[in-house]
Amino acid sequence: MARSRPSDDVYGRPLRRLFVSLICVVLLGLALLWRIDNPRAERIRAAIVDRVVPSFEWALAPLTWGGRLVEDFEGYTRVYEQNQELRRELQRMKAWQEAAIQLEQENARLLDLNKVQLSADLTYVTGVVLTDSGSPFRRSVLLNIGSGDGVRDGWAAMDGLGLVGRISGVGQTTSRVLLLTDGNSRIPVTIQPSGLRAILSGDTTVSPAIDFVETPEDVRAGDRVVTSGDGGVFPPDLLIGQVVRDRSGRLRVRLAADTGRLEFLRVLRTTAAQPIETTGGVITPPPGPLQGPPPPGGGTLGTPQPDAPAAAEDG
Amino acid sequence: MAPRRVWWFRVLFAVLAFAILFFALLPFGPGEGGVPGPELTLCLICAWVLRRPDYVPVWLLVPVLVLDDALLMRPLGLWALIVLLVSEYLRRRVDQAEQLAFWPEVGLVTGCITVAFLANHLALGLLLAQTPPLAGQALHALATIVFYPLTAIFSQVLGVRRLAPGELDTLGSRV
Numbered sequence: 060m061a062r063s064r065p066s067d068d069v070y071g072r073p074l075r076r077l078f079v080s081l082i083c084v085v086l087l088g089l090a091l092l093w094r095i096d097n098p099r100a101e102r103i104r105a106a107i108v109d110r111v112v113p114s115f116e117w118a119l120a121p122l123t124w125g126g127r128l129v130e131d132f133e134g135y136t137r138v139y140e141q142n143q144e145l146r147r148e149l150q151r152m153k154a155w156q157e158a159a160i161q162l163e164q165e166n167a168r169l170l171d172l173n174k175v176q177l178s179a180d181l182t183y184v185t186g187v188v189l190t191d192s193g194s195p196f197r198r199s200v201l202l203n204i205g206s207g208d209g210v211r212d213g214w215a216a217m218d219g220l221g222l223v224g225r226i227s228g229v230g231q232t233t234s235r236v237l238l239l240t241d242g243n244s245r246i247p248v249t250i251q252p253s254g255l256r257a258i259l260s261g262d263t264t265v266s267p268a269i270d271f272v273e274t275p276e277d278v279r280a281g282d283r284v285v286t287s288g289d290g291g292v293f294p295p296d297l298l299i300g301q302v303v304r305d306r307s308g309r310l311r312v313r314l315a316a317d318t319g320r321l322e323f324l325r326v327l328r329t330t331a332a333q334p335i336e337t338t339g340g341v342i343t344p345p346p347g348p349l350q351g352p353p354p355p356g357g358g359t360l361g362t363p364q365p366d367a368p369a370a371a372e373d374g
Numbered sequence: 375m376a377p378r379r380v381w382w383f384r385v386l387f388a389v390l391a392f393a394i395l396f397f398a399l400l401p402f403g404p405g406e407g408g409v410p411g412p413e414l415t416l417c418l419i420c421a422w423v424l425r426r427p428d429y430v431p432v433w434l435l436v437p438v439l440v441l442d443d444a445l446l447m448r449p450l451g452l453w454a455l456i457v458l459l460v461s462e463y464l465r466r467r468v469d470q471a472e473q474l475a476f477w478p479e480v481g482l483v484t485g486c487i488t489v490a491f492l493a494n495h496l497a498l499g500l501l502l503a504q505t506p507p508l509a510g511q512a513l514h515a516l517a518t519i520v521f522y523p524l525t526a527i528f529s530q531v532l533g534v535r536r537l538a539p540g541e542l543d544t545l546g547s548r549v
Contacts, residue, residue: 093450123400196506
């Protein structure tokens with residue numbers, strides 16, 4: 060068996076080298092495509108994810124469940140204190156609930172008085188979180204709803220309480236939510252009591268930073284941060300969180316949503332704002348009765364006549 | 375033709391790579407704060423290429439790497455290219471220096487991992503793409519380096535061993 064194979068060395072090696080260089084060129088091309096024509100590359104990625112991930116969804120679900128169970132079990136040790144804490148919180152919440160119900164009734168009455176019609180646009184689709192981004196420097200999750208459920212790019216995703224991120228990348232049955240904490244996330248926000256506009260930019264830390272505040276001294280820790288709806292990308296007034304200052308004095312937001320444990324997400328259906336393209340036509344008064352001699356040519360004489368009685372009524 | 379044993383290990387490699395990907399994707403909180411985990415696929419590839427290059431042929435590596443890139447939201451193709459080049463470099467080393475001792479091997483792979491991460495950062499910088507924070511990436515590389523010896527020992531236990539001199543490789547030629 061110990062035969063040396065000269066043909067292998069003569070032809071095999073150069074062929075193999077050619078093959079490897081070819082693959083390298085293809086991969087380099089792929090990287091360049093990703094950089095140059097990013098939307099197309101991301102569509103390719105979404106298609107791959109759409110093919111691969113649902114095929115092992117059956118394995119993901121029980122393992123996720125088991126992992127959560129272990130996490131919960133770790134919290135089991137201080138179950139008594141937690142129970143006490145929850146009881147106290149429940150007491151407080153009951154008071155709030157009462158207040159909320161009263162306010163809701165009052166609100167309903169006032170709305171009824173005003174005959175206000177609420178926008179029916181803000182309905183939502185709920186999806187289950189399938190996977191993480193899996194990489195330490197990306198913050199995104201994959202949902203089990205996609206374009207088949209009507210999900211579109213750019214829609215807002217919330218957990219029960221606050222904004223979590225936006226849809227970026229939709230496949231037929233899956234869609235990716237770019238979390239607010241991802242380094243690529245930029246959201247226009249309003250800081251509530253002062254009404255200042257700012258940009259919320261994620262930097263892969265737990266609390267994203269607030270950039271471009273005009274007068275940072277007007278912002279205090281604890282202020283509410285909501286989406287501003289600038290640019291027409293997001294619906295306005297979705298709760299994001301509260302302002303905190305980090306050790307270096309930079310303004311950050313502690314998110315209201317619990318991004319550490321995302322299970323179900325609501326994706327808000329938002330219709331894109333209609334762009335106003337023209338400046339509008341000039342509104343002219345209706346043409347008055349024809350004055351002066353009738354135009355030559357008998358055929359056109361009939362046309363001004365219907366206007367004449369209307370004009371006469373105006374006068 | 376390659377005997378059944380080689381195919382068995384090729385399948386095992388694919389399964390291991392897929393398992394690593396699978397556990398990375400499990401949604402246990404998007405890894406907030408803390409130390410980023412190691413890049414285990416890279417460790418595995420280095421360890422196997424240095425022991426038995428015929429278990430991890432290029433045509434098996436590339437689909438695994440591209441799939442990783444696509445699912446882990448990395449720039450498509452870039453990390454795959456870097457890892458492929460690293461594996462080719464190590465493959466060539468295997469031909470030259472037989473029986474590299476364990477710690478020199480770890481040293482060699484440490485160098486390779488560092489270069490790979492630097493190249494990745496540099497390439498992203500050159501492409502004017504958004505780069506992850508440098509400190510986080512350094513920690514990521516460090517974790518990978520720390521986990522390499524463990525991966526190597528694990529592979530050894532699985533039966534991925536270097537051929538002794540005089541043994542025949544799978545293609546029947548003398549090593």
